[in-house]
Amino acid sequence: MNKMKKSGALLLSAAMSVALLAGCGSSGNDEAKGANGSGSGTADNVAKEGFPIVKEPLTLTLTAPDVGIQNWDNMKVLQEMEKLTGIHLKIQNAPKESFETKKNLIFASGNYPDIFYAAGLTTAEQMNYGGQGILVPLENLIDSYAPNFKKILDENPDIRKSITAPDGHIYALPVIEFNQPWYRNPMWYNGDFLKALHVTKLPETTEELYTYLKRVKDEDPNGNGKKDEIPLSSSPSNGNSLRDIRTWLLGAFGIYEEEIYVDDNDKVHYTPMEEGYKDYLTYMNRLWNDDLLDHESFSQTAEQKKAKAQNNQVALFSDWNAYMTKGGEPSMDDPMFLPVKSDKVDKPAIAMNKGITPGAFAISKTNPSPEASMRWVDYIYSYEGAMLFNKGPEGVLWKYTDKSTLTKEYLPVPGGGDREEYRATITPNYGIPAPTISLPEIQKGLLGDFDEWVANETQTKLIDNGARIPFPTLFLTPDEQTEVTTMSADLNTYVRQMEAKFITGNEPLANWDKYLDTVKKMGGDRMAEIYQTAYDRWKKS
Template sequence: MRKQWKKIAIGTMIVPALALAGCSSGNNGNNGNASASPSGSSVVSETGFPLTEKPVTLKMFTRIAPANGPFKDMPVFQDYEKMTNVHVDFTEAPTDGFQEKKNLLFASNELPDALYRSGLTQLEATRYGASGQLIPLEDLIDKYAPNLKKLMDEYPEIRSGITTPEGHIYAIPGIVTLGAARTDKKWINQAWLKKLGLQMPETTDDLYNVLVAFRDKDPNGNGKQDEIPMTARAGTPGQGLPIVNLMSGSFGLDQQLGYNINIADDKVEIWMGSDRNKEMLQYLNKLYKEKLLDPQLFSQTEAQYLAKQGSGATGVFFDQTNNNFLPIQDQYTGMAPPAGPHGDRLQAQASPIARDFGAFAITNVDKYPELTMRWIDYFYSDEGSTMLRFGREGENYELRDGVPYYTDKFLSVEGAQGKITPYAGGGAPHLIDDHVASFINPPQVQEAQEKLDPYMPKVRYAAPMFDEATAQKVNELRNDIDKYYEEQSTKFIAGALSFDKWDEFQKTLKKMNIDELQKIYQDAYDTMKK
């Protein structure tokens, strides 16, 4: 297992569609072998449904998003209970305060059988695995999770990204093989381009000139200067600035190993203090100062940002799908990353295939770990993912050429999706591939993704798993460095901090031991390469 972790965590970013027919445990009938759990009190079938002849209740802790209704009312869990003979008693914790409740579970050792959509960090998985509160999953996956195992065999970067140096897997991720579900598209107002006689911007200079025209030439024709040339999400404190991630590729700045890292000639560089980063921040400062970048960039809520997408008054914005501007979708089209001052044209902002780390884990109090692993594995098949994301055929969705689509009647009810699926709100442990992506990957989104595909990194190195001591050190260093970088970047972009202070900024990063952090990532990369 240790050798497996050392393999290169490489993934091509243009991924072929998966063919999981025959892989799902849903079509085998109840004629498989059986295995007793360690307690000896239940028998789990290795294949087919139900998963167990004797009804079993599992307790799971989960995050419930604002968009969700109670999990017990979701058709996926109601219908899956009938299929499996497994009832799940969910303890639902709201997003606000969720982390504190999760911490308390482990601190008090009052654990559920499993954690579902619980966003375990790598440090948490390693720490609680080393303490014995989370159990190793690698053997259970090999024997009881054929869907998940198939994906891990097909995409080795999944396994390397979730396996500790000691060879253990303590948490499994959400898996996204669909490239379009791992990127924010660059949407531009093509109606405004046409009205003003402008060409699609190919460089950052072109983009600047287009944004100036959007600001000054009244493309919405109302006689007011109320257009928003470009906007982006405000982001979450401590998670980085979305606008930086979205524009970094035009300045040759990648995001390898799950961080602000370039890799060239096997050398790892954390680029936060680099000249290229300074150039990017200067460019963004120019846009912000000239009111080409949304003045509310750092303060707007998610609801405000989404409303701007649907308003038709925005020139350029960034999002994974077209869901939020469907009524005016013809007004927008996707564009390629603009080439920067050195000719760089990289789509750096792209999530890995193992997109949602720590989406599911099993604790040491679970009497039926084999059954629990079989229970979750179904959602890594097309059939299980369809059930989780779309609900009931006829009631919530219909099949067209074998592909599920929400019915128009279902979509006409505001907020209906969040009530039937834990996918709404993000982070659910399941597979997202082209088969289940009709809602997030319609033709317009596919076309926008095709604009990005030529510029996606050919090699994507997964975030490494560290041993607990190293993970703790990385966490300590990054907490300080990331907070400082985010604060200073915001000031540089907004003009609250002069670029005359750049040398001081670099020196502070040095004092915060960014070189030590870079060496840790270099060592991890070197280990992967062996």
């Protein structure tokens, strides 16, 4: 197909999609009705406390990504919320994989849902559509109709700073997960290999790690008589090769994050230009040359990597838990990776989860009752609401054993089967960035021995070793965002391509200075300057 025909087809497809979305707008309410109009959507219809939220039934449209397991209308959690609040939701889903496209088409169409739920609204999108008046500013609604969320902001000023745009408005509520410290999935050792090689003390330095990986390659820890062991394996994540292990190995050279981080002296760094990043590339090239890094790491799928692990070939890998890659049942025999350090630093840099994912809940200008919508979502930021959306209604998958202490126990999965798969059929908060707060009380009584072990591994190997947030969640100004977006497209592609070339030896590290000059010309220094300005502004706000 020639370029002209292809462009015409794309334009026709976009036009048809916009036309189809014309039926996906608000629930028959124009902007003039808003919060001051008449009828069931007005503020007079909304109770400021207690349930139901509205005195007369109210229908709101909600757009969200869908993981494709259950029709949201049949989810017990949303059915319970309708009974509790008096608000009926008209759900407009799109598959998770294509939701970004749907979201863009919605904003282009001018026909907006009343609520954006788990829409992953970036800070740039919030600034753009908030500035255009499409997204409603939420700060006054929070003060008047969201006591649970307001309490969170009052107790955690950094959250307010991180979700407030440069124009002073809050356009979206976040996911808050302070009790999940992992920046990315941890790396895990294959415990069978450790046992076979009589390793009782995990590597603490890059040299000790190299020695261990070399032993895996040479000493047949899987015992099959073949040299088929793979010391370290990775697979591209969203096209980003090595992302699942990069953060942990960068840390050995004092680097907290793969793009932007701030050091202990409040200086912002652009990682791909740092000397520590060059040291990381040098070490990874050494692993590659000695066949200790899987040579399919830049091309294989996650499933292919798992197949190797389940064939008992892989010594070190990344996943949410080790058994999810190795297969079988959860095991305390596969220890979490202890971050190692090189001889260039005094301690490893360990990145910790920011605890905030922006853009989880927003209200459009055509919403007939922003007040009711805010009260609806505020319930999810309470213990009771977070419990409902996280675990489902009491009596389905869990029950209280002592409600006074919030102690619970799991119930058998109805009909048998996997607990998480069943949970996905009863709550929308599965596999998407949905608004919530993760509280330790939710898990009280529900954590088994394996969960306690993982928590201890996390505490002793990450948190106690000085894990910290590399860079806060913050907004750029529209001009800053435009400049960063323009630079990032080509810069990120170049940096990732050169990472692969340096590691595989297709580009000798002797050409580092040439690479550095190219990165500078493409805007590397400017990236650090922009984020330094934004960080200074955030810190003072």
